[in-house]
Amino acid sequence: MNYPKKHSALHLTEESTRSLYDKDTFVQNINQLITESELLKSLLKTFEEGDVLLEEGMPNKTLYVVLEGEVSQHKDGEDITADTGLLGPGEFCGLLSFQTGEPIFITIKAQSRVKTLAFDHNNFELFYTKYPEISRTLHGLIFANLAERYRNMLGLHLEVAKLTRELEKEKNHLRKVIKELERTRNAYISQEKMATLGELTAGLAHEINNPASALLRSVDYLSQNLSQLIESSAKLPSSWEIRYFFEAGLSREYADSVEQRERMKKLAGVFSHIQRSKLRLVAEMNDDLIKRLMQYSSKKSQQELLNLLIDAYQSGLFLNGIRISTGRIEFLVKSLKSYSRQSGKNPELADIRNGIRETLQILGHRLKSVKVHLDLEEIPEINCFVGELNQVWTNLIINACDAMKDSGNLYISCGVNTTNAQVWVEVADDGPGVPDKIKKKIFNPSFTTKTAGGDFGLGIGLAITQGVIEKHQGSISINDSEGGGAKFLITFPIDV
């Protein structure tokens, strides 16, 4: 219940009531009477400031009429005390409890020195019979008082209705604001995602361009070589030899470039007739193949055959290159597809290690000079949004790479903590680490150590990371790793 403040803004009190039963006149009359009335004198009771006239909840046998000074009214609510205004001369205290016998409804305290008439039921009757004139006024005032209370109550009802309406309006407004905020937040998140995407596409361009280059050129040369091989194979004593070299090329092992140069120099004497480009290929062949080639090396007339076998070997190389390149593109596309998979509305049971591996694959271009130490123990599948967790791994790995300036050691491990049924993942680097001062605010949105402009991100990467992890009922914390770098520990409950 709400109570009107002191002298509530009710306009329901009509002037006419006041003039008919005027409090001031009433008090004046009483004061005149007191001097000659023993009864009234005996009823006079004075309170000092702070004295309690009536206490809420207690039984009441007294009706006070204030003659001088003011009293205050307090009502105790469940967890709030309301001041419900001051009463002055001519006002009644304890009217309801006095008349009905119910416990006192409201606590009354003297606000200053207060002079009152204190009636009990007996002398109230006595007063009536002895002073019928003034009792009529008293009666009228009592009615006026009750009527005012009733009006107040109606006013309060109106007030409540009005407040309820305003509250509803406020609530709707708030709902709108929250929706707006959510939209802004989502916009920020997607902006940050775009930034990550920028980073990823840049990397992917590199990752795909390499195998694509190898693929395109290899196909060209293979088609050239093949048609030549078919044309000239008739000149060879057996086509078996061509196939032997072709297959050797197909299963070639890559040689060290410096070592190969040494071999080239040595072989230059033996294969004096062939071009340097062919010699380079010979230099990477094994001894068995070289021995076979030697049969044709001595005579210039057999040079065509020699070249044919080397071409067969090279065709094998190109086909092998094609195989490796397509494999890589396929793997990359697969990783990408699974990495960028949009999370559904509901989480799914998944092995989070797959997400970590895919993310490492996608970020390969950043990890060329970073040694990745993976220690991914067997862990149970957890209920999660795979795509969102990938964002987490991406953020943490890119942060680590940034911190190490793209060269150093990255340690990723995971495991199960059976005592509290948690899966944990640890991402650590051996970069410069994070100072204690900064550790506290590292998860705050817009905290960034990267200078503005030079970077894609907004500095809300870790805030988003934390948000995603909390959505999974998990936690993330930062510590120093043994080597001095930063170490992020993430945990997820197993039964979400």
Place this chain on the structure above:
Amino acid sequence: MSDIYIICVEDEAQVLDVVIRDLEQLEEFFPIEGAASASDARKLINEIKEEGNRIGLILCDHIMPGDKGVDLLIEMQKDEFTHSTRKILLTGQAGLDDTIQAVNKARLNQYVSKPWKKEELLQIVIDELTDYVIETEDELLPYLSVLNQEKLQEAIRAKGFI
């Protein structure tokens, strides 16, 4: 007469294979060597230097394990032995900052993005090598059959040999 080498630096073997194959027709005049990393390339450069030969052109990837391609090119620009070597970046991705560095500090001559076309790459390499031999060689006639004839003839006229 010392040999003028072409060096290709590329960490992915399949890509290195096709780069070298693309340039094969130049090998008669310019021996080609491949390196899988910047540090391999350094060893190679030293060897070539010790053998008394020169490096006319380097074709270099950027993103590789260890030192980046641009770092190697800057180093070569500072070294007297490789200062006049023509420098080409062949890469799928080099950030703007790295590329600016390469142009400013390594005097990068060309930037070729992957995947490339053989004819384009070959033409670029031929043009750069032509510039190199015009700058460093007195006798240009032997290169007429393999490099940019027009440019060479013009240079020969300018040098007043014919």
